[in-house]
Amino acid sequence: MYKRTKIVCTMGPACDSDETIREMIKAGMNVARFNFSHGSYDEHHGRIERVRRISKELGLPVGILLDTKGPEVRTGLLVDGKKVAVKTGDKIVVTARPTSEDFHGTAEHISLDYLALPSEVEKGSLILIDDGLVALEVESVSGQDMTCVVKNDGLIGERKGVNMPNVNISLPAITERDRQDILFGLTENIDYIAASFIRDGESVRGIRELCRENGGEHVTIFPKIECALGVENFDEILEASDGIMVARGDLGIEIKPELVPHIQKEIIAKCNAAYKPVITATQMLDSMQQNPRPTRAEVADVANAIYDGTDAVMLSGESAAGKYPVEAVKMQASIALETEKYLPAHAPLEVPADAHGTRVVNNVVGMSAVNMATTVGAKCITVPTTTGRTARLISHFRPNMPICAFSRHEWAVQQMIMYWGVIPHQAEITQGTVNGTIVKAIETAKELGYVEAGDLTVATAGDPRMSVQLEDKVSSTNVAYVAQVR
Known part of the structure; x- marks a missing residue:
């Protein structure tokens, strides 16, 4: 038997050894993902070289995918670097200012690094910190200060990701950091770019032009759908792209998580109809970061993505930082093989209604x-x-x-x-x-x-x-x- 669904694995400290990479490739890893939100160029170069060398030794081709950091907003520094505890109903001032040693936050006053946010939020807007673990509701705005009400008990850490659902932020889709990362990737002859927080087709065309101008005309671009605007403008994004990544982590924060399964199915169906590959990503076997076996719900999640028609499934922390990277690849491959037994002999054999020429x-x-x-x-x-x-x-x-x-x-x-x-x-x-x-x-x-x-x-x-x-x-x-x- 052979596995038809492809597996994308995020590289990181958990799979830095030659032996681990070799076993992951033998277990079914098809594409190595390099998350440029973390790591230095030297680290990425070393890992890319290692994957390519071992892939060649095994005679099993492995693709190289660069995942951009994208336009991120993060919390600032805290006193003594320690997390601060907040409780439901507390008032907290959030100041938009550059992260620096000049300001260290407390439970009453923190900072974040997106300076334009005060002009883009309004009363009732939500500020979600650390994958939504802490929710703040904007009560009032004065200059760069936003007075908020804490919506749930939790801990706020420094340099944690911040999401603002339904707020149209003006950050560029491709930051200067992303441009430099892509240029570095082109010198490494990467195969794919997963572009974070893409909101329209023009952003995809901008990445393509950057690649073409710098010798990367064959690099394929996979916009990541992970915000409300990405969903709203999906059709134009798909038209401009070579494929799509359904990035369900941030997507489930930016929109209601209960909407994500339906959106996933819609995106996969549209990619299939457009003859473009689609990757389903994030938390697929998340518990395997700590445990040698996944939950039954995680197994069903992988299987259902395959039934939906995904071309590839992805491992994130499971392979990059988890205790069981090889076992996670083996499990995902095993789920794919078993699920594929129950797929139809082929997809409907029909010419699309809009096809011509x-x-x-x-x-x-x-x-x-x-x-x-x-x-x-x-x-x-x-x-x-x-x-x-x-x-x-x-x-x-x-x-x-x-x-x-x-x-x-x-x-x-x-x-x-x-x-x-x-x-x-x-x-x-x-x-x-x-x-x-x-x-x-x-x-x-x-x-x-x-x-x-x-x-x-x-x-x-x-x-x-x-x-x-x-x-x-x-x-x-x-x-x-x-x-x-x-």
Whole structure:
């Protein structure tokens, strides 16, 4: 059996050793996530180099994902660095000012580092601290001071994250720090960017332009949907993106948590319809930071995301800082394998109603390949591809056999790692003829152990002699073959 759902693992102190990374990759890690809210460039460089070296040793490709810090708001320093206790009904003054040693907060007066906030909140606005563990309600504003009422007992720590639900903050989606982090990532030849707190399509286009101007034209961009504006403007964000991450942690703070499951389903469905990969993230196996086994609710959460149609599931603190990083990957892989047994043989084989031109041709070829493979019981679908687009198309139809994709371009192979059901390999399989290319691709699949002599496979290809010219574009993939392995 092979796992079709991809696993994204956050790297951190818990998985710094060669042996741990090796076991995580063998257990099913497909993409290594580097959270640039934490760590130095030297630390990230060392971890990226380690993942790539071990991936190469194992012969198992692993993608590299840079997750931006994004426009964050944090609490300031506190007296003696100690957390302060607040009680329901207490009054507390929150001052918007730069974090510095000049001011240390107390239970009666704290600071946060977003200077424009007093002009953007109003009476009744909520300020949520440390993932919503402490809620403050704004009562009045005077200059940079906001007098608030504490809504629940709790502890406030320094440099903790702050969320303001339903407040349209004016922080740029891509900060100067993010720009520098992305430029660093491009020097490391990253494969993907997960862009935090994206609120509109223009922000995605800005990141793409930054990448293109600095040699990163093949980097794929996954906006993170984690605020109300991101949900409201989702359609334009999706159109501008290469894929989406459903970042349920902050999303469940910025909006009512009970709305998150439905929004997750809607986002996944829209990504599936747009043929773009989607990652479901945050707290999937959260208890495994401390425990060797997950709760039953966490198992159901992972399984339901797969039933919804997610391409990938993600581990955050479980792999970066937890006690059981390898076990968490094994568990997520095991849940995926078991859940995939109950998925349909393939997704509905239909051309989208809004498809036209080359998209119709591409859909028909992809549909035909999946239908043929299912009908004849093919062992795999063999896909020679230059850019990875054909593999992504076939992935959309969710066949129940491996999609073995081959490209001579390393960047295309790295992109395909994220596609559901696709097993990508870098190989030069293009021959002088279409038949020659197909034979070479099937021979390579056999050498790698995906098929044996006598097995049936379905192969896609592009025959330039019969290419379809529509809307001044050429549909490069235009044929699908059933072949028996020799």
